[in-house]
Amino acid sequence: MNLHGIDYSIIGIYFLFVLGIGFLLKKRIKTADDFLMSGRNIPLWITSLAFISANLGAQEVLGMAANGAKYGLYTAHFYWLGAVFAMVFLGLFMMPFYYGSKARSVPEYLKFRFDEKTRTFNAFTFAAMTIFSSGISLYALAMLMQVILGWDFNVSIWVAAGIVLAYTFLGGLTSAVYNEVLQFFLIVLGIAPLVYIGMQQAGGLEGILANVDNAKLHLWKGMGSAATNPMGTDAFSMIFGLGFVLAFGYWCTDFLVVQRAMISHNLNDARRTPIIAALPKIFMPLIVIVPGIILLALQKQFSGFELPLNVNGQVDYNMTLPLLLSKLYPSGILGVGITALIASFMSGMAGNVTAFNTVFTFDIYQTHIRPNAGEKHYLNVGKATTVVGILLSILTAYVARGFNSIMDLLQLVFGFVNAPLFATFLLGMFWKKSTANGAFWGLLSGTGAAALTYSLTVAEGKGGSIANLHTFYSGTSQAFNIAWIAFIVCFIVTALISFFTEKKPEKELVGLVYSLTPRQQDKNRIWYKNPLWIAVIVLVITLVLNIIFY
């Protein structure tokens, strides 16, 4: 890919703005709460866009385009079956407990609801997961810069890490959130012209319908059996594994995204944040999945659109978006497209680092290392943790260089951690008899069950380290099944142990458990201020899309 002066200028202007936001916000940061929680003072439209932007990292932008080419429209299930319903559930039912309990983090809610050991277990697994994820974003960014721009791997890593460090260190969470919103618009406006140009080149909708395998243009057709759809998964795994466990596990319990709603002005804003965020989320497939489908149509009609092979000799679907950018964008708008890709990687990295420093400072350092220190001390710890988080991400990026399957491993780690955690939260928030010991051992058992399932099954040559009791059609199908098994095991173990262990007094659970907390009354007659009305609109649009693209 050949960049010109105009393209480098756009990338340079973006870097200047990102750093400028950090410098402008620096004077606002006076306490640890300002640095790590934005003083709970961020307007609704910013928290809503930051909510989906925190997830617009490398896996979303590159990964979904790749899945679009590999699985076609079935990939939209990640949005129209998973994310949207989970975000509505979070806003309507779970946010009152997160926000109302005054918890500063998801692990801290677990302490209020259960006990310290459950919180600490979640804090450590989450901290490890965020560093891992941040390092992968950095590694993927450096690889992309090396492959498509010919930049040096080491220079790419240190420059990107240095910029993220500068703006998160200067402006804390507010800076990360503000940059996420800028990155959101950049990603949408930078990639939208690609969809338009690609559609034109492919012959419009008729060209797509004529040149793409019909099996890849549906959402539900062929879902009766794993053998009859491109994703290789059946309806049960899709609905229960992805639609319920994985999606709800990620969107409702992962502090990386939940944190964006928890920094709202008030409870109503906190509840509306994920629901309003669901509106643009519904249409994200147009930006991140459709390019993959367009590539399939272009491959049928023109030469030069073949994807390269990866180190294992397989088609490298991750190059879908970079290939389209290089083939369809002229210099100028190409600079915007490349900047959008860089923005997505940096957004993913900054989101993870800011979630990591909050959890480490409040849930590990303040709890176990030095409680009762002054505000200034925790501010300094938060800043130092930001530096450490970036350094650990760089280290992870270099480690990732030696393992070509580490992206698959990351997906599995999410399944191992988030799937059982959702069972813990479901029981914790909606069943007052669930106990601390039940939650702790349930979480351990769920994670263990996920590891065991992975060790006993194989998909695309991965897994089965103990034995091969079952072979899945695809890695995606394996991940969905691991998720629902981990969820069920955690759910059953938590419930069983809760029957025989000591329960918290009910008066300590007020505001933490559904049946013991006064109901939220959504009396506001202005529709856009009422979470319930917005949720109804979101769900109706999603259902209609599911029917149209059946």
Add this chain to the structure above:
Amino acid sequence: MNKFFDLRFVIGAFFLIVGILLLIYSFFNETVAHAAVNRWSAIFFIVFAVVMILLSFDKKPEDKL
């Protein structure tokens, strides 16, 4: 100085600069097709930027969607 703290102004300023750059560059493109892509993208960016900057003059962003 307060205006710079409004994120809508910052976003608007970014896309205005990028849009103007693309618009100027489109006059130097070698092919008509490339010039059109850059020009229409530039116009869209500039319109979006102006809308964001105008919105930033609203005093209560928290009351908006």
